[in-house]
Amino acid sequence: MNDKKFTILIVDDVPENIQLAANILDKEGYNIAFAPDGKSALSQVKNISSDLILLDIMMPEIDGFMVCEQLKKDPETANIPIIFLTAMTEKESVVRGFELGGVDYIVKPFNDKELAARVKTHLALKYANEKLRESEQHLIALNATKDKFFSIIAHDLRSPFNALISGTQLLKDCYNSIEKDTLDILIDELHKSSTNVFALLENLLEWARSQSGNISYTPTVFNPDALIKTVIPVFTKNIKDKNIRIINTVDPNLSVYADMDMISTVLRNLCGNAVKFTPDGGSICFRSSEQGKFAEITVSDTGIGIPAEDIDKLFRIDTKYSQIGTAGERGTGLGLILCKEFIGKNGGTIRIESKYGKGSRFIFTLPKDKI
Numbered sequence: 554m555n556d557k558k559f560t561i562l563i564v565d566d567v568p569e570n571i572q573l574a575a576n577i578l579d580k581e582g583y584n585i586a587f588a589p590d591g592k593s594a595l596s597q598v599k600n601i602s603s604d605l606i607l608l609d610i611m612m613p614e615i616d617g618f619m620v621c622e623q624l625k626k627d628p629e630t631a632n633i634p635i636i637f638l639t640a641m642t643e644k645e646s647v648v649r650g651f652e653l654g655g656v657d658y659i660v661k662p663f664n665d666k667e668l669a670a671r672v673k674t675h676l677a678l679k680y681a682n683e684k685l686r687e688s689e690q691h692l693i694a695l696n697a698t699k700d701k702f703f704s705i706i707a708h709d710l711r712s713p714f715n716a717l718i719s720g721t722q723l724l725k726d727c728y729n730s731i732e733k734d735t736l737d738i739l740i741d742e743l744h745k746s747s748t749n750v751f752a753l754l755e756n757l758l759e760w761a762r763s764q765s766g767n768i769s770y771t772p773t774v775f776n777p778d779a780l781i782k783t784v785i786p787v788f789t790k791n792i793k794d795k796n797i798r799i800i801n802t803v804d805p806n807l808s809v810y811a812d813m814d815m816i817s818t819v820l821r822n823l824c825g826n827a828v829k830f831t832p833d834g835g836s837i838c839f840r841s842s843e844q845g846k847f848a849e850i851t852v853s854d855t856g857i858g859i860p861a862e863d864i865d866k867l868f869r870i871d872t873k874y875s876q877i878g879t880a881g882e883r884g885t886g887l888g889l890i891l892c893k894e895f896i897g898k899n900g901g902t903i904r905i906e907s908k909y910g911k912g913s914r915f916i917f918t919l920p921k922d923k924i
């Protein structure tokens with residue numbers, strides 16, 4: 554299995570039985586915890602995070618069956634294997650034990666080797682089950698990723714290509730008969746369309762690379778204020794067109810330990826979104842603060858905001874969420890997913906606070922020092 558030391562909880566109202574089982578299991582190298590009755594078993598089980606429980610059936614007040622029932626009802630304890638301890642005369646109740654979710658039973662007085670062997674088998678089974686569940690979760694996530702990938706390729710990549718193909722076809726067939734003005738519009742549309750499809754492709758590929766662990770993480774110490782000052786000019790044209798005011802109060806002496814390329818991508822996406830979703834005359838603000846070992850950077854805007862019910866759809870590859878900007882700008886819906894991925898890779902977190910119709914605030918953290 555692994556090197557972890559397993560903890561076995563022994564529940565019995567007869568101290569000699571606990572002692573006997575504890576002696577046997579102690580020799581096998583397990584951690585032992587014990588409870589003299591059902592009530593204390595239920596209160597202990599979570600604190601000690603037991604890997605397996607040996608549970609006596611006949612106990613005063615809360616008997617073994619009731620304890621088992623309670624444990625199986627609680628998702629936190631439902632997967633702990635329970636082996637019932639029964640007296641020879643209680644053999645019929647073994648069936649009830651299985652019905653309630655017990656995995657096995659041992660008849661008292663125990664045989665040393667039998668007890669050790671059954672405990673070992675069920676721990677191995679539990680361990681194998683946990684591994685299976687983990688790999689199932691991983692597969693579900695991978696499958697969602699793959700589905701999203703295909704849906705983006707099927708839908709988002711197809712439509713701009715249709716526009717490109719029909720546009721270039723028109724140029725090819727009727728170039729000489731199209732008026733100059735119409736020609737200019739058509740070429741402009743073709744250029745926009747191919748720029749969009751390229752942006753989508755780049756985001757998709759970058760995201761796919763980060764999913765497959767192929768993006769290198771090279772952290773250095775740098776100053777986020779300086780990085781922000783290189784990102785803002787990328788949007789100069791849109792900022793001017795929309796008369797947006799930019800306020801930057803990020804501490805110029807603040808430094809963070811992170812991969813600068815990744816954080817540059819994050820800032821570009823957040824700043825791009827803020828510009829895209831802020832109407833004429835609005836403002837965008839960059840702020841910083843320090844929270845213990847972390848620096849917190851906030852990008853806020855006075856834009857259109859995000860409805861509360863839609864916030865959970867962001868950052869997730871399995872739900873597509875993308876709106877058109879205040880000047881009709883289109884997006885791929887991958888920007889924030891990349892941001893989350895990159896901030897996570899740098900040991901930080903990202904969250905959103907938004908008021909629909911009023912504005913949004915994207916807050917991310919980064920370690921100030923090597924973690």
Ligand SMILES: Nc1ncnc2c1ncn2[C@@H]1O[C@H](COP(=O)(O)OP(=O)(O)OP(=O)(O)O)[C@@H](O)[C@H]1O
Binds near residue numbers: 830876886
């Ligand atoms: N600052 C913001 N204000 C309002 N809505 C926002 C803001 N940032 C993101 N959103 C909402 O979240 C959606 C997803 O954002 P995201 O950056 O992931 O994709 P996008 O901007 O649509 O496309 P792109 O991949 O080109 O960035 C946006 O389409 C928009 O609806």
Ligand SMILES: [Mg+2]
Binds near residue numbers: 825888
């Ligand atoms: Mg975006």
